[in-house]
Amino acid sequence: MAKKSADATPRMNKKIYEAELKRLQADLVTMQEWVRESGARIVVIFEGRDAAGKGSAIKRVTQYLNPRIARVVALPVPTERERGQWYFQRYIKNLPTSGEIVLMDRSWYNRAGVEKVMGYCTPDEYRRFLHQAPLFERMLVEDGILLVKYWFSVSDTEQEARFRSRQEDPMRRWKLSETDVLSITKWVDYSKAKDEMFVHTDIAEAPWWVVESEDKRAARLNMISHLLSVVPYEDMEPPVVHIPHRPPGSDYERPPRELNRPVPDHAARLEDQAGTKKKGKTGKG
Numbered sequence: 001m002a003k004k005s006a007d008a009t010p011r012m013n014k015k016i017y018e019a020e021l022k023r024l025q026a027d028l029v030t031m032q033e034w035v036r037e038s039g040a041r042i043v044v045i046f047e048g049r050d051a052a053g054k055g056s057a058i059k060r061v062t063q064y065l066n067p068r069i070a071r072v073v074a075l076p077v078p079t080e081r082e083r084g085q086w087y088f089q090r091y092i093k094n095l096p097t098s099g100e101i102v103l104m105d106r107s108w109y110n111r112a113g114v115e116k117v118m119g120y121c122t123p124d125e126y127r128r129f130l131h132q133a134p135l136f137e138r139m140l141v142e143d144g145i146l147l148v149k150y151w152f153s154v155s156d157t158e159q160e161a162r163f164r165s166r167q168e169d170p171m172r173r174w175k176l177s178e179t180d181v182l183s184i185t186k187w188v189d190y191s192k193a194k195d196e197m198f199v200h201t202d203i204a205e206a207p208w209w210v211v212e213s214e215d216k217r218a219a220r221l222n223m224i225s226h227l228l229s230v231v232p233y234e235d236m237e238p239p240v241v242h243i244p245h246r247p248p249g250s251d252y253e254r255p256p257r258e259l260n261r262p263v264p265d266h267a268a269r270l271e272d273q274a275g276t277k278k279k280g281k282t283g284k285g
Contacts, residue, residue: 010215011215011216011218012217014217017221021060021220024221025063027228029064030233032065034231034233034234034235034236035069035101038099039099040233042102042146042231043146044101044149044227045104045149046105046107046152047106047149047151048211051180052152052213053211053213054105054106054150056216057152057223058103062103069100069101070101071103074104074106087111087129088132088136091104096145108129108133108136109197109201112129112194113190113194117193130200131200134200134201134203137201138203148209148230149209151210152213153210154214155214158214160184163181
């Protein structure tokens with residue numbers, strides 16, 4: 001695993017972070033119950049620099065939530081058919097229905113960022129997007145969707161450090177792409193694109209909220225705390241589920257274990273190698 005360098009960005013105290021994260025996640029579960037009961041529709045957009053911490057923030061938001069209520073949308077490169085559609089069309093079908101939360105790991109703002117900088121769209125398509133995005137978002141809000149937009153901000157030096165950390169870590173190397181690396185050489189271009197995007201799309205109905213993410217722990221807490229503050233949820237007790245008593249034994253007779261095909265006991269091998277012993281097994285069916 002990659003190690004943090006001695007001059008890595010300082011992070012907030014881990015114990016304080018973990019305690020507050022758990023408290024906020026409990027509040028997210030409460031919010032989720034309100035969304036389900038009230039039929040609210042929430043869209044949370046996560047945008048920002050590559051390696052700014054968007055993905056890890058989304059993971060902490062959804063960690064204890066019901067995936068049937070809170071789902072993550074991370075669309076791949078558009079297909080040929082989608083390229084022939086109205087730009088917003090493929091995003092519309094991923095919007096929430098009543099009682100749903102949608103977290104977008106990047107969104108329609110791809111056009112104002114990577115597509116603009118990398119030349120993946122024409123100047124006319126880009127200008128049309130800047131004109132239509134505020135209109136599109138106002139329609140969503142007018143229809144009752146709560147739209148929250150976050151921009152995760154990170155410095156050039158911290159971004160490069162995170163890229164190099166990913167490169168050295170076999171568990172996270174998949175996160176690093178050629179397009180990501182190019183963002184180092186096109187830092188100013190991305191900055192200009194972001195500034196222009198904010199000018200056109202930072203609207204009163206759906207403003208941009210900036211999350212400073214040099215310290216990922218602090219960024220996650222700040223973002224989740226803010227999200228909870230802008231959702232008008234109420235503390236609603238979930239329905240009580242009564243667990244029945246187990247009925248008395250019946251005439252069912254379990255087939256012999258020898259007829260099963262168990263997976264190899266990898267855990268036992270590890271314990272044997274470590275010189276420990278298992279404390280016993282339960283009779284699971």
